[in-house]
Amino acid sequence: MEETRSTEELVEALQTPVDFDFELPDPEDEDIDEGEFQLRLETMWQICDRFDLQTEIWRGRILRTIRDREKQGGDSRGTGFLNWLKAREISKSQAYALIQLANSADTLLNEGQLDPQSINNFSKRAFVEAAKAAPEVQRLVSEVAHNGDRITRREVKQIADEWTAMSSELLPGAVKEKAANGALPLRHLAPLVRELEKLPDAHLAAIQQEITDKPDVDTVKALTSSARNLSKYLDAAAQVQTLRRANIDVEMALEEALRLDCLHVAADLLKQATQLEQSVGKLYSAWKRLSSLADRLYVDTGASNPYLRAMLTSLDGLTRDVIEVYLDDSGERQVRLKVITDNE
Numbered sequence: 001m002e003e004t005r006s007t008e009e010l011v012e013a014l015q016t017p018v019d020f021d022f023e024l025p026d027p028e029d030e031d032i033d034e035g036e037f038q039l040r041l042e043t044m045w046q047i048c049d050r051f052d053l054q055t056e057i058w059r060g061r062i063l064r065t066i067r068d069r070e071k072q073g074g075d076s077r078g079t080g081f082l083n084w085l086k087a088r089e090i091s092k093s094q095a096y097a098l099i100q101l102a103n104s105a106d107t108l109l110n111e112g113q114l115d116p117q118s119i120n121n122f123s124k125r126a127f128v129e130a131a132k133a134a135p136e137v138q139r140l141v142s143e144v145a146h147n148g149d150r151i152t153r154r155e156v157k158q159i160a161d162e163w164t165a166m167s168s169e170l171l172p173g174a175v176k177e178k179a180a181n182g183a184l185p186l187r188h189l190a191p192l193v194r195e196l197e198k199l200p201d202a203h204l205a206a207i208q209q210e211i212t213d214k215p216d217v218d219t220v221k222a223l224t225s226s227a228r229n230l231s232k233y234l235d236a237a238a239q240v241q242t243l244r245r246a247n248i249d250v251e252m253a254l255e256e257a258l259r260l261d262c263l264h265v266a267a268d269l270l271k272q273a274t275q276l277e278q279s280v281g282k283l284y285s286a287w288k289r290l291s292s293l294a295d296r297l298y299v300d301t302g303a304s305n306p307y308l309r310a311m312l313t314s315l316d317g318l319t320r321d322v323i324e325v326y327l328d329d330s331g332e333r334q335v336r337l338k339v340i341t342d343n344e
Contacts, residue, residue: 046150053124060102063095104131108138118145125153129160137163161190170196170204172212188220195227203230229264233257236270241277243270287339291319 022044025037063085070081085095104127108114122130122145130141130151137160144159145151165186166176170193178184192211196204207223237243237250257266294312301308317324321340327333 053120053122053127056098056124057102057105057127060098060100061106063090064099064102067095067099100128104128107131108142114138114142115146118142121145121149122151123153126151126156129153129156133160134163136167158187162186164193165189168193168196170208172208175211175215178215184215184220185217188217188224192220192224192227195224195231198231199227200234203234226263229267230254233263233267233270236267236274239274239277240270242273283337284339287318287323290315294319 024044025032025040027037066084067081070079082092085092101124105119108127108131109116126141130138133141133156137156140159140163141151141156144155149155165171165179171189175184175189179186179189196207199207207227211219211223233254234250237254243250253266254263257263294315297308298312301312303309321338323337323339325335325337327335
């Protein structure tokens, strides 16, 4: 019954008539000042945006219904749903974006966080952003929308940032107090909190003490960068197999990098090492696969297939133990990699 009522309220809220017979201002009319010109166009744009939101919420609900029906009675591949999309020239990604929008609207309505009459105050992206936010953020956003203010994704993000900063236990009380008084902008604190959330407890105390000693914007920005580099360093160090096999004390290396003020370089170094190890693994798998396919094609062909044999011959530099690849079209730069495995 509640779901039916929510649907009825949403229908009522979205049935506001929209008149598209706009009288656009003449761009060459010098009697219209710039402020009025911009205001008139912005008003028209918001009407279009509202109508677009209304349409796409219901399209998303329709698509979701078709998809769910297919899950009940269709095949496991969802062929009927895909054919329905194809007939209407809708891509799968577009369809699921619309379904996400409908889900966002229903989430906000069903949880009682949004007054259906306020729905037209949201942009599409704001709807999706609000639905993904914490319930406290949804409540704050809904209060703003209920007051008649226009809600875009930027407003949702701003409210979320403010709530993240003021509700976090990772920021010292003195810093929160200064932020509450307006002496320290919350928009700078939210990124710091998000970076601190990624760090182990052992690395938090020094950062918290530093911001307590000097709670200003420059310090916050510097600590956010440091925390980001520290997180990158720790994540990358845990992934580099070469370091694990060598039994390197990455924490002591970290201490030295901090002392020399080169943590960002060390973090980038480990990130590149991780990417190189992963690339080598992918290279080896591709090389084995290429060699296997070349061998199979060689067996299936003979002298009567000179073009296929010529193609195999030209690829020989990629299938042998020494891989040869030119780095430019001119052929002046070449790299050779020798593949040696443990069982050789």
